[in-house]
Amino acid sequence: MTKQVLIVGGGLAGTIVANGLCRQLGNQLRNNEVAITMLGATETHMYQPGLLYVPFGRIRESELFRDQRKVLDRRVTFHIDPAANIDVEGNQVTTESGRTYGYDYLVIATGSRIRPDTIPGMEEGAHWFYDLNGARKMRDALAEFEGGKIVVNVNAPHKCPVAPLEITFMLRDHLTDRGLWDKTEITYTYPIGRLHALEPVAQWTQPEFDKAGINYETFFNTKEVDPAAKTITSEEGSTLPYDMLVTIPPHHGAQVITDSDLGAGGWVPTERESLLREGSTNVFVVGDTTNIPISKAGSTAHFEADTIIDNVASLVTEGRWARNYDGKVFCFVETGMNAGTYVWFNYTTPPNPGPPSQMIHWFKLAYNRLYWLSARGLL
Ligand SMILES: Cc1cc2nc3c(=O)[nH]c(=O)nc-3n(C[C@H](O)[C@H](O)[C@H](O)COP(=O)(O)OP(=O)(O)OC[C@H]3O[C@@H](n4cnc5c(N)ncnc54)[C@H](O)[C@@H]3O)c2cc1C
Structure with a gap:
C-alpha cells in the first residue's frame, strides 16, 4: 500500500x-x-x-x-x-x-498571521511591514514623512524576532540620508523588561540604540491606539504621542x-x-x-x-x-542600510551577536536571492 x-x-x-x-x-x-x-x-x-525592504523601495515586489x-x-x-x-x-x-x-x-x-485587529485602533492608526499591503502603505507614508515622532511598537508573539530591530536601524539610516534625522525622534517599545526576548540580544541592542540616539521604553504592553489623537497607550499606563506609528502586530496561528x-x-x-x-x-x-x-x-x-x-x-x-x-536558529540582522550582524543559537548555546559589518549585510542581501534555491532544497 x-x-x-x-x-x-x-x-x-x-x-x-x-x-x-x-x-x-x-x-x-x-x-x-x-x-x-x-x-x-x-x-x-x-x-x-x-518585506523589510519594501518601505524603503529597496526591493522590487x-x-x-x-x-x-x-x-x-x-x-x-x-x-x-x-x-x-x-x-x-x-x-x-x-x-x-x-x-x-x-x-x-x-x-x-x-x-502564523498578524492580528492588528485585536488591539483597538491599531488597524486605523498604525503602519506595519509584515504583509504586502501594510509594507506598501508604510512606504507611501514614509515618503511623505517630514520629521517628527516615530514609535516602533513591538507586540508578542511575533515572527522574526530581529525584524523590529532591523526596521528601527534602517529607519534611522533612511531618515539620515534624507536629512530628516535631526527633526526626528524614534521611540522603540517592548513588552517585557528589556529590549529583546533573548537576553544577549537585548544586552547587545541597548548600547547600539544609545549610540544611534534611539529612545526606548520597556514593559510596554499595548492597550490601544487612538488614531485621532495620534497616541498609543500601554496596559502599564504610559501614553506616547506619534506622528508615525510602526507596529509589529500581535500574531496568531x-x-x-x-x-x-x-x-x-x-x-x-x-x-x-x-x-x-x-x-x-x-x-x-x-x-x-x-x-x-x-x-x-x-x-x-x-x-x-x-x-x-x-x-x-x-x-x-x-x-x-x-x-x-x-x-x-541562524538569523542575519540588518543594523542599518549598509551594515549587519548575525545571531546563531540552539537549545544549549545562547546567541552572541558580534560587531556589525558591511560584509554581513551583503551576505543577507545575497541570501535574499538565494532563498529560492534554498526553498527548492538546492542550498
Ligand atoms: C517582515 C518579515 C521579515 C522576516 N525576516 C526574517 C529573517 O530575516 N529571517 C528569518 O529567518 N525569518 C524571517 N521572517 C520570518 C519567516 O518568514 C517565517 O518565520 C517563516 O515564513 C515561517 O515559515 P512557515 O512555513 O512556518 O510559515 P509561512 O511561510 O507563513 O507558511 C505558512 C503557509 O501556510 C498556508 N496556510 C495557512 N492556513 C492554511 C490552511 N488552512 N490550509 C492550507 N494552507 C494554509 C499559508 O498560506 C502559508 O503559505 C520574517 C517575516 C516577516 C513577515
Whole structure:
C-alpha cells in the first residue's frame, strides 16, 4: 500500500519538507510506495523577509513572489484547497472544498498571521511591514514623512524576532540620508523588561540604540491606539504621542488550528526535540505554528524541516527514528542600510551577536536571492 505523506501549508517550512522528501524518497516515489501531497492556500509563494525592504523601495515586489508550483518538486501533488479541519484521531484532513485526504504521516506547516485587529485602533492608526499591503502603505507614508515622532511598537508573539530591530536601524539610516534625522525622534517599545526576548540580544541592542540616539521604553504592553489623537497607550499606563506609528502586530496561528481544536491561539503543542504534535506519533509540526518557545523565524523553520525530512524518510523506509532537532536558529540582522550582524543559537548555546559589518549585510542581501534555491532544497 502506498504510504501517504500529507503536508498542510505551502510556505517556507512546508515547501522545504516537500522538496526534501522528494530528494530522499526518489526510489519509493518511483515505485509508488509513497506519495507526497500538499494542501496550500495560495498559488504564489512569498519570501516574507523581503518585506523589510519594501518601505524603503529597496526591493522590487516581483522579487518577493514565485509560482508555488515552480518552487515545488513536480513529484509533489499540490492542491490549492485550504484545510478546513484536521482530524488527528481519524488521520484525515477535510478541505474548504469538502474533499477529505487521509494520511500515514501529516506535517502541519500553516504558519502564523498578524492580528492588528485585536488591539483597538491599531488597524486605523498604525503602519506595519509584515504583509504586502501594510509594507506598501508604510512606504507611501514614509515618503511623505517630514520629521517628527516615530514609535516602533513591538507586540508578542511575533515572527522574526530581529525584524523590529532591523526596521528601527534602517529607519534611522533612511531618515539620515534624507536629512530628516535631526527633526526626528524614534521611540522603540517592548513588552517585557528589556529590549529583546533573548537576553544577549537585548544586552547587545541597548548600547547600539544609545549610540544611534534611539529612545526606548520597556514593559510596554499595548492597550490601544487612538488614531485621532495620534497616541498609543500601554496596559502599564504610559501614553506616547506619534506622528508615525510602526507596529509589529500581535500574531496568531492559522484559523484551521483553532477550528480543529489543535491549540489555543492557533499554536500546536509540539515536542521540542521530536517536533511531533504532543500526543501523536505520526503528526509533525514545523515552523511558526509550533508552540515551542523559540524564535518564530524562517531559519528555525528550515532547520526543523531538515529534521522532519530525515525522520519521515527514515520512518517510511526503515520504520525507525533518525534524529532530534537541537533548537538551531541562524538569523542575519540588518543594523542599518549598509551594515549587519548575525545571531546563531540552539537549545544549549545562547546567541552572541558580534560587531556589525558591511560584509554581513551583503551576505543577507545575497541570501535574499538565494532563498529560492534554498526553498527548492538546492542550498
Ligand atoms: C517582515 C518579515 C521579515 C522576516 N525576516 C526574517 C529573517 O530575516 N529571517 C528569518 O529567518 N525569518 C524571517 N521572517 C520570518 C519567516 O518568514 C517565517 O518565520 C517563516 O515564513 C515561517 O515559515 P512557515 O512555513 O512556518 O510559515 P509561512 O511561510 O507563513 O507558511 C505558512 C503557509 O501556510 C498556508 N496556510 C495557512 N492556513 C492554511 C490552511 N488552512 N490550509 C492550507 N494552507 C494554509 C499559508 O498560506 C502559508 O503559505 C520574517 C517575516 C516577516 C513577515
